[in-house]
Amino acid sequence: xxxxxxxxxxxxxxxxxxxxxxxxxxxxxxxxxxxxxxxxxxxxxxxxxxxxxxxxxxxxxxxxxxxxxxxxxxxxxxxxxxxxxxxxxxxxxxxxxxxxxxxxxxxxxxxxxxxxxxxxxxxxxxxxxxxxxxxxxxxxxxxxxxxxxxxxxxxxxxxxxxxxxxxxxxxxxxxxxxxxxxxxxxxxxxxxxxxxxxxxxxxxxxxxxxxxxxxxxxx
Amino acid sequence: xxxxxxxxxxxxxxxxxxxxxxxxxxxxxxxxxxxxxxxxxxxxxxxxxxxxxxxxxxxxxxxxxxxxxxxxxxxxxxxxxxxxxxxxxxxxxxxxxxxxxxxxxxxxxxxxxxxxxxxxxxxxxxxxxxxxxxxxxxxxxxxxxxxxxxxxxxxxxxxxxxxxxxxxxxxxxxxxxxxxxxxxxxxxxxxxxxxxxxxxxxxxxxxxxxxxxxxxxxx
DNA sequence: TCTTGATTTGACCAATCGGTCAAAGAGACG
DNA sequence: CGTCTCTTTGACCGATTGGTCAAATCAAGA
Numbered sequence: 041x042x043x044x045x046x047x048x049x050x051x052x053x054x055x056x057x058x059x060x061x062x063x064x065x066x067x068x069x070x071x072x073x074x075x076x077x078x079x080x081x082x083x084x085x086x087x088x089x090x091x092x093x094x095x096x097x098x099x100x101x102x103x104x105x106x107x108x109x110x111x112x113x114x115x116x117x118x119x120x121x122x123x124x125x126x127x128x129x130x131x132x133x134x135x136x137x138x139x140x141x142x143x144x145x146x147x148x149x150x151x152x153x154x155x156x157x158x159x160x161x162x163x164x165x166x167x168x169x170x171x172x173x174x175x176x177x178x179x180x181x182x183x184x185x186x187x188x189x190x191x192x193x194x195x196x197x198x199x200x201x202x203x204x205x206x207x208x209x210x211x212x213x214x215x216x217x218x219x220x221x222x223x224x225x226x227x228x229x230x231x232x233x234x235x236x237x238x239x240x241x242x243x244x245x246x247x248x249x250x251x252x253x254x255x256x257x258x259x
Numbered sequence: 260x261x262x263x264x265x266x267x268x269x270x271x272x273x274x275x276x277x278x279x280x281x282x283x284x285x286x287x288x289x290x291x292x293x294x295x296x297x298x299x300x301x302x303x304x305x306x307x308x309x310x311x312x313x314x315x316x317x318x319x320x321x322x323x324x325x326x327x328x329x330x331x332x333x334x335x336x337x338x339x340x341x342x343x344x345x346x347x348x349x350x351x352x353x354x355x356x357x358x359x360x361x362x363x364x365x366x367x368x369x370x371x372x373x374x375x376x377x378x379x380x381x382x383x384x385x386x387x388x389x390x391x392x393x394x395x396x397x398x399x400x401x402x403x404x405x406x407x408x409x410x411x412x413x414x415x416x417x418x419x420x421x422x423x424x425x426x427x428x429x430x431x432x433x434x435x436x437x438x439x440x441x442x443x444x445x446x447x448x449x450x451x452x453x454x455x456x457x458x459x460x461x462x463x464x465x466x467x468x469x470x471x472x473x474x475x476x477x478x
Numbered sequence: 479t480c481t482t483g484a485t486t487t488g489a490c491c492a493a494t495c496g497g498t499c500a501a502a503g504a505g506a507c508g
Numbered sequence: 509c510g511t512c513t514c515t516t517t518g519a520c521c522g523a524t525t526g527g528t529c530a531a532a533t534c535a536a537g538a
Binding site: 277278281313315319 | 487
């Protein structure tokens with residue numbers, strides 16, 4: 041029959057050069073639009089326009105709006121957790137943690153749309169990411185919380201709840217991507233990320249500095 | 260003519276008891292839906308259903324979707340900045356700042372939808388709040404940054420960028436409302452806010468503790 | 479009771495939504 | 509040149525969107 045048998049499938053590797061390029065452009069556009077408007081607020085027309093394609097042409101490369109969003113989210117968690125995975129249990133604790141903070145901040149600076157896409161998904165109750173959060177994310181956090189706990193018990197850094205420490209790192213770094221407009225509104229023309237790097241370095245040095253008056257967590 | 264002259268206007272005080280009640284219900288429903296789906300993602304049908312009204316009936320009390328959203332945002336910034344305004348320049352610096360952190364955290368716990376509505380607006384580039392951010396918000400931050408600067412210069416708290424300190428307080432407290440699903444996914448059944456309060460208290464005590472090795476900001 | 483104004487709703491509208499389809503175009507190879 | 513596959517698009521579809529409107533209902537006073 042007149043079967044359009046060559047329609048590219050959802051995820052598998054694109055065969056031709058042009059397919060790779062157009063799929064890339066669509067994901068780029070989808071990232072821009074989804075991160076700004078959320079899933080429901082985004083429209084195929086806007087994504088298609090942003091990618092420089094007609095809507096039917098966009099739907100030739102992706103079977104649905106959902107498929108674009110899913111593919112974006114799939115890669116996201118991995119990318120987002122990479123800096124945590126780069127944390128070396130055998131390294132110097134303070135340097136490792138400060139390095140993690142810095143990498144996370146640079147990620148927020150260089151990939152703000154990805155950060156906002158993630159934020160949007162979480163804000164909406166993580167309807168499509170919940171399993172990944174309760175599975176992969178939770179496991180990874182627990183793993184590195186144990187590492188941090190080890191550093192604390194060894195006296196290398198000040199005692200602090202490791203999981204909440206990780207939350208704090210996320211919150212303080214992603215804030216500069218997710219709330220960029222607000223930060224810029226307050227700072228004016230000043231570049232947010234320059235001040236941020238020095239500030240976060242200072243902040244986490246103070247939080248983690250092991251010394252002086254001993255443990256005060258239970259007080 | 261058959262003029263429906265009694266249609267309540269956008270903002271002014273509702274005349275009857277029933278108007279006050281229904282408008283309240285609509286704003287409640289709007290808060291729930293807008294905070295979850297963002298402006299574009301929210302639908303009048305869902306808001307009406309959530310409020311227990313028919314769509315035309317909802318539009319009898321508010322002239323448009325935009326009007327509901329605007330009214331919600333208008334009250335929001337004020338409520339959100341109140342804890343900062345409660346900061347007493349004549350009080351004990353550490354206690355004042357820790358109190359501010361605590362109040363902000365309780366706000367995030369008790370009014371998570373408001374926090375998420377705000378986050379959604381910022382994420383979308385603050386299309387309806389930009390003026391308020393660059394005006395009221397910025398002015399208030401600068402005002403209290405000066406207060407904090409005074410405390411630092413007097414040696415009451417450790418030297419730190421006051422504006423970034425405020426950003427950090429916002430980020431660390433709002434995180435528990437805006438990213439609640441993620442936090443809960445990691446913590447499991449544990450109540451996020453119990454651990455959070457102790458953690459943030461510890462964190463900001465360490466950040467603000469003035470002592471020991473003198474200024475290290477310019478190093 | 480009747481009247482008057484406030485409230486509620488079913489039916490409807492134009493615009494936009496996600497998505498389909500058949501047909502037209504483009505490129506590669508013989 | 510013809511042909512085969514990949515790509516692109518205009519026209520279109522049913523559903524949903526924000527919003528309107530005239531008519532119905534309700535509440536309370538005269």
